[in-house]
Amino acid sequence: MTFKSTMWPAFGAALDGAFAEAVTQLVCTYEKATAWDPVTEAGAVEVVTYSGRGVMTQFETSRIDGLNIQATDTKLIVLADEIEEMPAAGHTINGFSVKNVRPDPAGVHYEIQLRAV
Numbered sequence: 001m002t003f004k005s006t007m008w009p010a011f012g013a014a015l016d017g018a019f020a021e022a023v024t025q026l027v028c029t030y031e032k033a034t035a036w037d038p039v040t041e042a043g044a045v046e047v048v049t050y051s052g053r054g055v056m057t058q059f060e061t062s063r064i065d066g067l068n069i070q071a072t073d074t075k076l077i078v079l080a081d082e083i084e085e086m087p088a089a090g091h092t093i094n095g096f097s098v099k100n101v102r103p104d105p106a107g108v109h110y111e112i113q114l115r116a117v
Contacts, residue, residue: 026052026076026083030091052083056114069113073099076112087112 028050036043055077064071074096078087080103087110091098096114103110 022055022057023053024056024076024094026054026078026093028052028083028085028087028091028093030088048085050084052078054078054082054112059113068100070115072116074114076110076114078110078112080107080109083110086110092117 030048031045032048034044034046057075057077059069059073059075063069064073076093080086086103087093087098087101089098089100093112093114095117097117098112099115100113101110102112
């Protein structure tokens with residue numbers, strides 16, 4: 001049994017129990033180029049949607065520098081097995097723009113920096 005397989009059920013149970021009030025359902029989207037016509041130099045874009053759930057909180061005051069992390073940025077903590085796809089910079093989650101995604105070393109969760117659009 002791996003570390004991940006041990007931790008995911010425990011953290012998932014915490015999201016269902018003790019942290020249930022803080023859990024936010026997530027609707028995530030990004031645009032993906034599907035085809036490029038070299039003659040017309042135009043491409044088609046498909047909007048990809050995926051979902052999950054996580055806990056939104058604020059960044060620690062000591063981490064806010066006004067450039068990389070602004071005072072109005074939001075930190076989203078998502079278990080890796082609670083979201084259908086790994087978020088990336090440029091994606092949109094619940095109306096916020098994803099600026100940075102940090103997976104933890106064990107691969108159990110992601111810390112996502114969100115900024116109001």
